[in-house]
Amino acid sequence: MIAKIQPDDCDFKPYRISVSELADFLGVDKNSAYRECRKITKSLLTRVLEIYEPDRLLQTSWVSSAEYVNGSGIVNLSFDPLLKPYLLKLKGNFTSCKLEMLLSFKSQYTMRMYTLLKQYGWRKEREIELHEIREILGLRKDLYTEYSNFKLNVLLPTQKELSEKSDLTFEFDEIKNGRRVGAIRFLISPKPASAPLLPSDETHDDRTFTPEPSAVDRLSDLSVQDLLLLVPQQHRNKKTVFTALEVFSKRHGFDYVKRNILYSNAKADKSYAGFLNNALKADWGYDWDLEHNALPKNKALEVWERNGFASSREYDNFMYKKQMANYGLVIE
Template sequence: MLIKKKIPLPTSLIVTQSNQLVEARYNLPLAEQRLILTMISRIQPDDEDFKPYCISVGELAEFLGVDKASAYRECKKTTENLLKRVVNIDETDGLLQIGWVSSAKYVDGSGEVNLSFDPLLKPYLLKLKGNFTSSKLEMLLSFKSQYTIRIYTLLKQYEKLKEREFDLEFLREVLGLRPDQYQLYADFKRFILVAVQKELTQKSDLYFNFEEIKGGRRVTAIRLLILTHEAVIMNPADKDNGEGALPPLDGLLSLIPEQHRSKKTVLSSVAAYEKKQGYDYVKRNILYSNGKADKSYAGFLVNALKEDWGHDWELEQQAAPAVKKKMTVWERQGFKSEKDYDAFMYRKQMESYQTARK
């Protein structure tokens, strides 16, 4: 018999991790992933070092969905397995392979276990000053799939950019899929992409639509269009496959750096050229402007739309995908330097953190 009385989900805890850890390659079953996220949420912004993080056996049992009689036994199995899990992090000088936790201490008679992170995870969880992503623990614990949790954090990382493109093999590695899992793209699409899309649409503050990018006849990459709850609209053409989509104009405006999105010249130009030349025409010129505009973004974009400056650039991107330079986050957002972007994001994340704790 499963436990009927659920432990209330915390509403003020934030999970903050470096972007390198968000993009790290690992495979954690749902219960273990929930446990790690709960541990991370106990870290405070001013913590200088890790502490033993106390988790009740009842909370662990809730994650596992087991009854009270077998809770202690099943929890010990979970923590024992967690001690063997490896996370792969790409560092500047090579690959770091590391365990999530270094110890799990059960205290007799307390009904609690003290878990300790591996010390080498400190740069990815402690005193983060930039290049990090924060999510509400309550949201993450509500998901029923380990893949939903991972894809949600990847979307959260690029929330302000409204779009994220993944090489299919890279995405499989990040999600921790074995080579023999969902080998056919049709299976990966059905059991991972569409399943996660459905759960996020029902529960999350973020959703996504996706575009398939082909290399020859095979799908080699996926472009995720990141939507917010208020922006998701079901178009008639999408009802059969259950995929959410934005109206063309809203979708185009979401590609524009946030600080330029409400300018009258930008709004009127994008609307006029979308009506006259179509979605793809405007999209390539927006993306071209995001990377090339120097001082006056609005003026640059208007001229790009008028002269179709993005035409040749798009052809170059398609002709040489292997050498295409990926635009950095701060470039896409319109900041002058990575330092300015990091400072801005740090202020925003701290504001969110303080608001969530009130």
């Protein structure tokens, strides 16, 4: 909704949200999205937002109404009018691309850490008392009370996720008061511009792609070969698929791309290449991978299950093709 505010808007209007597009964006089943969306918007109507200012405290809801148009798959949402001075003055700076990045964060602490550091990103450095960091991140007083636990469960994971997904990175120094860490000095730096987003034009999905010699050299990287073997046979020669594997494996690593390929294999219903590209951009396979690899009680997972395959036969076939690829043989 925020991303739909235009720079010249002087007032709020109902913002149209497609339930189908929302399901695609969040990587959830469309049928589930239709069932749950009304519950979610009803809950949103009751969620209280508190805005602190020097002379007052404003308590309001994010949205004032949610209207469903029967049979359209559309919900019209309206911001509470009291939010005008806070949201309209953004003047379109909250782009949908930036929101996609923020929503890709898996940890609530990453979102808050990003907001904190972004305010001071161009100052390069900021020192913050440890108790103040805990308050900003919304940590309960009884949670991660020892600094070692705070560092392991909050500080290092947020550092890793920001480095992977955001437009800034940070290093940190521990400032000690005696023998205890009393403050953190953040060394903040902007990340170099990432590679441009892959084309989303689905009209090219059915085009086959024969790599140029230079591309063949790059394809010799074993990890890319392995990833290609995970893709269904009929999609391996598509340019968008090849480019996606190459770009995202360099950017995020083998396991990141693998889980999103396996997720796409299980969930894609129409355009495989388009679905895979969107999954890689937003890491749709993250939660799916966690659930898929969760150990059932009293049952050890088979090797093919641990590696995300649907059956032992599928896993054996993959391993056979991988071994043949090592010998320079391509098995169809």
